[in-house]
Amino acid sequence: MAQQHLDPTDPTSGASPRPSTTVEQGGTPTGDALAVYLRAQATEFLRALRLHRETGSGGAAAGAAAGAQESADAARALRRSARRISASLHTFRGILDPDWSDEMRPELAWVSGTLGLEHSYGARLERLLVALYRLSGSTALPAQPVAAGAARVTAGAPHSGGPGHPVSAPERGSLTVGAAKAGALLERQLTLARTRAHSTALQALGSSRFHAVADKVAVLASEVPLTLTAPATDLRPLAFAAEERLTDAVAALPLVVAGHPYNAEALVHGLSPDPSPHPQDGPWHQVRLLLRLHRYAQEVLHGGTSPVDVHLLTAGQALDRHRDASEAAAAAAAAARTPRIAPATAYALGVLHADQRHEVEAARFAFQQAWQSTAAGTP
Amino acid sequence: MAQQHLDPTDPTSGASPRPSTTVEQGGTPTGDALAVYLRAQATEFLRALRLHRETGSGGAAAGAAAGAQESADAARALRRSARRISASLHTFRGILDPDWSDEMRPELAWVSGTLGLEHSYGARLERLLVALYRLSGSTALPAQPVAAGAARVTAGAPHSGGPGHPVSAPERGSLTVGAAKAGALLERQLTLARTRAHSTALQALGSSRFHAVADKVAVLASEVPLTLTAPATDLRPLAFAAEERLTDAVAALPLVVAGHPYNAEALVHGLSPDPSPHPQDGPWHQVRLLLRLHRYAQEVLHGGTSPVDVHLLTAGQALDRHRDASEAAAAAAAAARTPRIAPATAYALGVLHADQRHEVEAARFAFQQAWQSTAAGTP
Numbered sequence: 001m002a003q004q005h006l007d008p009t010d011p012t013s014g015a016s017p018r019p020s021t022t023v024e025q026g027g028t029p030t031g032d033a034l035a036v037y038l039r040a041q042a043t044e045f046l047r048a049l050r051l052h053r054e055t056g057s058g059g060a061a062a063g064a065a066a067g068a069q070e071s072a073d074a075a076r077a078l079r080r081s082a083r084r085i086s087a088s089l090h091t092f093r094g095i096l097d098p099d100w101s102d103e104m105r106p107e108l109a110w111v112s113g114t115l116g117l118e119h120s121y122g123a124r125l126e127r128l129l130v131a132l133y134r135l136s137g138s139t140a141l142p143a144q145p146v147a148a149g150a151a152r153v154t155a156g157a158p159h160s161g162g163p164g165h166p167v168s169a170p171e172r173g174s175l176t177v178g179a180a181k182a183g184a185l186l187e188r189q190l191t192l193a194r195t196r197a198h199s200t201a202l203q204a205l206g207s208s209r210f211h212a213v214a215d216k217v218a219v220l221a222s223e224v225p226l227t228l229t230a231p232a233t234d235l236r237p238l239a240f241a242a243e244e245r246l247t248d249a250v251a252a253l254p255l256v257v258a259g260h261p262y263n264a265e266a267l268v269h270g271l272s273p274d275p276s277p278h279p280q281d282g283p284w285h286q287v288r289l290l291l292r293l294h295r296y297a298q299e300v301l302h303g304g305t306s307p308v309d310v311h312l313l314t315a316g317q318a319l320d321r322h323r324d325a326s327e328a329a330a331a332a333a334a335a336a337r338t339p340r341i342a343p344a345t346a347y348a349l350g351v352l353h354a355d356q357r358h359e360v361e362a363a364r365f366a367f368q369q370a371w372q373s374t375a376a377g378t379p
Numbered sequence: 380m381a382q383q384h385l386d387p388t389d390p391t392s393g394a395s396p397r398p399s400t401t402v403e404q405g406g407t408p409t410g411d412a413l414a415v416y417l418r419a420q421a422t423e424f425l426r427a428l429r430l431h432r433e434t435g436s437g438g439a440a441a442g443a444a445a446g447a448q449e450s451a452d453a454a455r456a457l458r459r460s461a462r463r464i465s466a467s468l469h470t471f472r473g474i475l476d477p478d479w480s481d482e483m484r485p486e487l488a489w490v491s492g493t494l495g496l497e498h499s500y501g502a503r504l505e506r507l508l509v510a511l512y513r514l515s516g517s518t519a520l521p522a523q524p525v526a527a528g529a530a531r532v533t534a535g536a537p538h539s540g541g542p543g544h545p546v547s548a549p550e551r552g553s554l555t556v557g558a559a560k561a562g563a564l565l566e567r568q569l570t571l572a573r574t575r576a577h578s579t580a581l582q583a584l585g586s587s588r589f590h591a592v593a594d595k596v597a598v599l600a601s602e603v604p605l606t607l608t609a610p611a612t613d614l615r616p617l618a619f620a621a622e623e624r625l626t627d628a629v630a631a632l633p634l635v636v637a638g639h640p641y642n643a644e645a646l647v648h649g650l651s652p653d654p655s656p657h658p659q660d661g662p663w664h665q666v667r668l669l670l671r672l673h674r675y676a677q678e679v680l681h682g683g684t685s686p687v688d689v690h691l692l693t694a695g696q697a698l699d700r701h702r703d704a705s706e707a708a709a710a711a712a713a714a715a716r717t718p719r720i721a722p723a724t725a726y727a728l729g730v731l732h733a734d735q736r737h738e739v740e741a742a743r744f745a746f747q748q749a750w751q752s753t754a755a756g757t758p
């Protein structure tokens with residue numbers, strides 16, 4: 001998928017390392033550092049998996065709510081390490097057993113994707129309900145729309161940071177009929193999707209496919225399949241190539257438009273006859289993934305001790321928000337295509353859709369600002 | 380209505396004049412300058428009225444389209460001078476015959492209000508149709524939605540300044556069913572309102588009430604009812620008081636929020652059960668009027684020769700856009716309350732409403748930026 005611009009097995013090749021990829025604690029980061037990192041992530045994966053098994057299925061004695069919380073935390077930790085292992089296999093593919101890497105990566109992507117869906121649907125619902133309340137001029141936020149026993153939902157940050165007090169059901173009267181009906185429709189549709197995702201995740205965790213992945217990760221925890229020359233190979237050219245892929249992709253984004261507030265770009269196609277996801281969002285989603293690869297590559301180089309680049313983190317958060325708002329807008333549009341809904345419901349969903357598309361635009365603006373600061377900090 | 384902070388009949392009272400209200404061409408502006416200004420505006424009113432009568436009713440020989448254009452231009456000129464006379468009577472009330480002023484002002488407001496409605500409805504429709512096309516991802520703009528014989532409609536500036544080529548009817552196929560139906564509904568409702576406003580304006584121009592106003596303006600063109608001491612009274616304290624009312628009102632606006640892009644403030648209440656106009660818009664509309672009073676007072680002081688303060692003009696245009704978007708959003712919301720519309724229509728109107736409320740927010744941001752520049756330029 002990604003082109004290697006440099007010969008990673010030749011330590012003398014490649015441009016001189018840039019300031020952002022140097023090591024503070026002296027010494028050139030080599031394949032050994034990669035092995036240390038991968039072993040640590042694999043160990044973390046196994047720890048999270050054990051925790052998930054202990055808390056997830058049936059632990060009735062520990063209390064259902066606390067159990068659900070711990071299970072969700074464990075699932076998050078699982079996904080977290082799966083993403084990091086997969087990213088490292090991608091970025092440093094040149095100094096790893098290529099067959100093993102190419103077999104492992106899609107399996108890890110499947111694990112983190114499958115485990116992430118339930119959380120995504122929950123967060124999307126919460127984001128949309130919070131927006132509906134905000135749009136209704138209600139200062140109160142909705143009560144947690146969490147099905148019993150399912151993972152905890154954390155809110156996407158609302159626009160203007162209102163007070164986060166959950167409200168009791170009668171207070172929902174502050175919504176218009178349309179907003180209330182739209183909320184109920186979204187809750188029905190996204191809760192159903194979430195419940196299905198929960199079942200799918202449980203099935204996946206019990207499948208032989210997952211056991212095969214877990215076995216491979218267990219091997220990785222003790223033995224990283226490096227190439228023969230890898231232990232002495234400088235990692236920086238490979239990390240630099242990951243950074244270059246990121247900067248190239250960012251350079252192709254319409255950042256000038258994004259940096260101009262209220263450019264109304266994200267709502268173009270808001271009423272387009274084409275119901276597919278906004279094609280303009282694709283490049284931003286791609287940059288989000290490349291930025292993550294870059295961040296993880298930096299973790300490998302610095303052994304997890306690197307000082308966090310705040311601007312880079314902010315840029316990443318803006319792209320997370322971009323993705324969340326983009327998907328929430330699509331969910332509102334999809335709900336509006338439900339047959340036989342009332343006009344008031346459809347109207348509220350239209351307002352909601354436009355609101356989330358403006359969130360998309362706001363996120364692009366935030367990314368542009370953060371990226372500019374990153375560029376200023378990295379000469 | 381407005382409090383006079385200073386005794387305008389006493390030239391020694393009041394604060395020392397500020398740099399923004401000095402005269403370049405030497406000499407203190409006194410009541411004589413006001414008389415010159417009012418006579419000129421009254422003459423302009425009469426000229427525009429004559430032109431409107433010649434072009435408006437029946438001039439079939441001159442060609443209907445050209446006639447409609449000239450008639451609209453004449454109506455605009457009539458409103459323009461009526462606004463300026465009325466504003467000057469307000470700001471400089473203290474050195475004018477108070478009974479005469481108090482009688483005249485509501486009549487002039489009635490004239491400019493009645494004549495302006497037709498244009499407003501036309502501009503609102505065009506703004507909404509342009510937005511519908513933009514939201515549909517169509518680069519083409521709709522054909523001019525102008526009823527034959529009615530005044531020309533000029534577009535409110537679209538968000539992102541697309542190409543302004545009118546399109547032929549078949550190209551409307553690029554809209555979704557919902558957007559097309561929403562456009563047709565808005566066109567029906569706003570064209571009806573516009574036609575009614577046109578009839579009302581014609582009736583008004585033929586009424587005895589209007590003739591009484593015209594007679595008074597004719598007198599004003601030769602004889603301005605100043606108080607005895609007025610010819611030698613310094614105008615600047617009164618003009619400064621108008622400026623102070625403006626700056627006080629601006630100080631009460633939530634400019635800090637407005638200056639933060641994508642604050643999502645204007646869409647709070649976007650789905651509120653209260654269908655009345657957004658209460659948060661009121662103070663901005665009020666500042667729009669006060670800014671106009673300030674601008675016209677400066678015209679009086681400088682005899683129409685003052686260099687235009689670009690930032691002030693920009694600020695005023697932002698507030699015009701704020702008002703236009705606010706009213707367009709309300710029109711979209713009102714159309715969505717039409718009984719028995721299809722859900723797709725309602726959905727499109729919801730998107731449109733939210734879009735225009737974001738235009739409201741964008742206009743506030745633009746005002747904040749322009750006002751900051753004004754403040755920086757005026758120590």
